[in-house]
Amino acid sequence: MAKKKSSGVDQGGATRLLDALRVPSGPVDLKAWDSRATPGFNGTKEEGKIALEALEPEVSDWQERLFAEGRKGGNRRVLLVLQGMDTSGKGGVIRHGAGLMDPQGLRITSFKAPTPAERRRGFLWRIRQALPGPGLIGIFDRSHYEDVLIARVRNLVAPPVWNRRYEQINEFEEELAESGITVVKCFLHISPEEQKLRLEARLDDATKHWKYNPGDVDERELWPAYTEAYEAALEKCNGEKTPWYVIPSDRKWYRNWAVTTLLLETLKDLNPEWPEADFDVAAEKGRLAAT
Amino acid sequence: MAKKKSSGVDQGGATRLLDALRVPSGPVDLKAWDSRATPGFNGTKEEGKIALEALEPEVSDWQERLFAEGRKGGNRRVLLVLQGMDTSGKGGVIRHGAGLMDPQGLRITSFKAPTPAERRRGFLWRIRQALPGPGLIGIFDRSHYEDVLIARVRNLVAPPVWNRRYEQINEFEEELAESGITVVKCFLHISPEEQKLRLEARLDDATKHWKYNPGDVDERELWPAYTEAYEAALEKCNGEKTPWYVIPSDRKWYRNWAVTTLLLETLKDLNPEWPEADFDVAAEKGRLAAT
Structure with missing residues (x-):
């Protein structure tokens, strides 16, 4: 039998990416997660970019099904939360x-x-104000987690205040899940070395200067404190229905493919059906023909 | 000399599509605009789809420049207003x-x-609430023009009320132009025969039933009144800085290419530059290197 050319997507196991990247319950040690790894994908960068483009028809189709469901009375929605250090690629x-x-x-x-x-x-x-309506996919570039990240690291509020927020976030996210929102929380995990390269690239390219902020270097000095704050958030706010995923993000192409694949798997799990006609199709054909 | 393979884009004349599709001042007679025409493009449907995809790198680049300008204090924005009868393709x-x-x-x-x-x-x-922020491209799928279209055709308000609105719209749009918003108003022009085909297609395909609304046939019966209302809006609200464009839309591929080309030409006219660094690049390189 002729071997099929591999597209790079690891189709050997039955493991879904949602399972492979999910943060297990219990203490979180980010050192144990390799930020250059490519779980679920064993191809090259070029193959990764092609694999991402190849997701388009399917992800568009499922998105439209969810949208259609929302237009016909359905209440389900998806909320993708993107968190990560500067340059980790939330915008990308x-x-x-x-x-x-x-x-x-x-x-x-x-x-x-x-x-x-x-x-x-x-x-x-302000988080509630920004929640997606029925049938929509909401995307948060940063989120309520900033209130237990920068707020904690920078002492923007007193410790008892940010300490209380983990529980407040859990209650809030449970409420979202109960109201029909599937929450997909992604931590874009990069190494400090990779961040340095990306900040250098921004300084070396005049068309990227607008993306650079001197404050980024100040934040960078606080890397260990941020890591600790992320580990706390990933541990304390990792509910059964509102789990965290760690996306190895030193390779941009993998990061983009992985998050899009998580979205696709989430939409497939929801399995929205095309809504049935709420009118008499034959009668409408007759009315239309008469015009 | 070998002939270059034509991409379909009509590059013979110096005419920009913004000039070719602009509604001249004075009375408007929509019968004089051919809804199947393809001004500025003399290729096939397949070539048209390829030409649309080919706009991606350029339109993305200009969009990012405008976005960058907006992030660094610029105030310019673009507002694309899409109007047209049901099935004319605003969503498409x-x-x-x-x-x-x-x-x-x-x-x-x-x-x-x-x-x-x-x-x-x-x-x-509600229109003001939805205006795009600095650096953004706003898109309205229907707009304040509904208040002189369905409101006029369906007598939702008394004639003196809708009659006053043309002037109110002109003042509003002049204000937008003065505040840095480039308004691009597109009327997606289809024939009643084409609409019938598209409504039939929605009834024939169960995955499109959710897009069909029995009210569409009722609206269709009022085609002449809507045409009159559109002609009035295109005539009365066609300012020097807030012009209307008629997009022949019986061919979906042309419609998509044409509107995207109008956007691209508009962005090029604005000619946003990459913002200069508001920090000392050499000093930042030194600070970063020290981390």
Whole structure:
């Protein structure tokens, strides 16, 4: 028998990527996760880019089914939460992964430092405002997790305040799950060495200067404290229905393929059906023919 | 000399599509616009689809420049307004044309019948809420023009009310232009025969039933009244800086290529430059190297 040319996607095992990248319950040690690994994919960078493009028809089709369901009374939604250190590629995933989908079915929110008005309303208020409507795929570029990450590392609030937030986040996310939102939380995991290369690249290319912020170097100095804060969040807010996934992200092409594959598997699990006609098809054909 | 294979894009004239499709000032007679024509393109359907895909790198690059400008204090924005009869392809343009761009730089709003709360606030209130922020490309699937289209045809408000709206719209759009928004208003022009085919196709395909609404046939019966209302809007709200474009839309591939080309030409006219560094590049390289 002729061997089929491998596309790079590891089809040997029955393991879904959702299972392979899921953070097990218990303490989290990010050193144990290799940020250059490519679980579920054993091909080259070029094959990885082709594999990503190849997801387009399928992911678009499932997205449209979910959208159609939402238009006909369904209430299910997906929320992709993207977290990671500067340059880990939250924007890149949206551009190259979510960019394969119909933008009408996406609701993308990029969270910056909260405004004073937002702060007064409690840290979850602006998050609730940004939740996707029925049938949509919401994407958060940063999220409520900043309130236990930078807020903790930078002492923006007192320890008892950020300490309480883990439980508040858990209750909030359980509420989301109960209301029909499938939450997919991805930590884009890069090494400090890879971050240095990416920041250097931004400084070396005048068309990327706008992406560089001197504050990025200050944050970089706090790498160990951020790692600790991420480990705490991944451990404490890793519910059965609201799990975390660690995406090895030193290879951009793998990161984009992996997150898009997680989305595709999530949509397939939801298995939205094309809505049935809520009108008499034959009668409508007659009415239309008469015009 | 060997002939170059034509890509279908009409490169003979110096005419930009923005000039070719612009509605001249004065009375508008939609019968004079051929809805099957393909101005600026003399290739086949297949060539048209390839030509659309070929716009991706350029339109993405210009979009990112505008986005970068907006992130660094610039205030310019683009607003694409899509209007047209049912099935004319407003959603298709977004899916296939805007879908070529980074979804992070898009702000898409689909306007349905206004809610009672929206109605109480005046017809332009919800439109203002949906305007794109700096550096973004806003896309309206239907717009404030519905308030002089269905509102006029269906007598949703008294004639003096809708009659006043043309001037209110002109003042509103002038304000937008002055505030840095380049407004590109596209009327997707289809024939009633083409609409019938498209509605039949929706009834014949169970995966498209969710897109069909029995009300579409009722609206279809009012085709002449809608044509009159569109002609009035295209004539009365066709300012120097806020012009209308008629997009022949019986051929879906042409429609998608044409609107995307209008967007590309608009971005090129704005000519956003990559922002200069607002920090000392050499000093930052030193700081980064020390980490």
